[in-house]
Amino acid sequence: MVIKDALxxxxxxxxxxxxxxxxxxxxxxxxxxxxxxxxxxxxxDGMKGLFKALHPTPVQMCQVHQQRIVRTYLTSKPELEASIxxxxxxxxxxxxxxxxxxxxxxxWHERWRGFLSERSIDKATGxxxxxxxxxxxxxxxxxxxxxxxxxxxxxxxxGIPNTNNSLEGTFTDIKSKLRVHSGISRANRIKFLDEYxxxxxx
Numbered sequence: 001m002v003i004k005d006a007l008x009x010x011x012x013x014x015x016x017x018x019x020x021x022x023x024x025x026x027x028x029x030x031x032x033x034x035x036x037x038x039x040x041x042x043x044x045d046g047m048k049g050l051f052k053a054l055h056p057t058p059v060q061m062c063q064v065h066q067q068r069i070v071r072t073y074l075t076s077k078p079e080l081e082a083s084i085x086x087x088x089x090x091x092x093x094x095x096x097x098x099x100x101x102x103x104x105x106x107x108w109h110e111r112w113r114g115f116l117s118e119r120s121i122d123k124a125t126g127x128x129x130x131x132x133x134x135x136x137x138x139x140x141x142x143x144x145x146x147x148x149x150x151x152x153x154x155x156x157x158x159g160i161p162n163t164n165n166s167l168e169g170t171f172t173d174i175k176s177k178l179r180v181h182s183g184i185s186r187a188n189r190i191k192f193l194d195e196y197x198x199x200x201x202x
Contacts, residue, residue, distance in 0.1 A: 016190065058158060067091060082111075
C-alpha cells in the first residue's frame, strides 16, 4: 500500500499487506499527520467505507477507477443499447465538466428508467428480481459515487487531480522492473521495493 503526494510526485508512506483494509489506510493518514503533513484532500479508488472514514477530508474518487467499475459490470462490448450508451457516457467523464456529465447521466436515466426497473421471475427461486442487474449495478455505482467524482472540480483551490494515474504509473514502473527479476525470493523482492521507494520518497 502506498500514499503518494500528488503535487510533488513523491511517495510519502507505504506498508506491505496481504490485502487492503480501511484500518491500514487510516494508519497511513495518522502517520502523515504525526509527521507534520497537512492533508488537503485525498484521491482514492472507492474502497467501500473509505470515503466515510476519511471524513472530513475532501475525497476525490478516481474517475478512471469509476470507468473501470462500469466496464466490469457492462463488459467492454455490451449488447444492450442502454448498456452501450452508459458505457460510452462513462468514457467521457475524464474529458468533460461536471454539469455536462451529470446532465447527460440524468438524461440517460430518464430514457431508461423503466428498463432499469424491469423485473422477471427467477426460475431457480420463483421470486422476482431485476432483469438487468448488471446494468442496474453500473448505474447505481455511478449514482452513489457521483458526489465524490467532482471534488477536484468543485474545489479547484485544493489542486488535487481527478485520477490517481500518477500512482498507477508508479506501480506500472515497479511491476516492469520486477518482471526482469521474476525469479528473486520474497525477501529480495521486498528489499528491491524498499530501495525503489527510498529513491522516490519525500
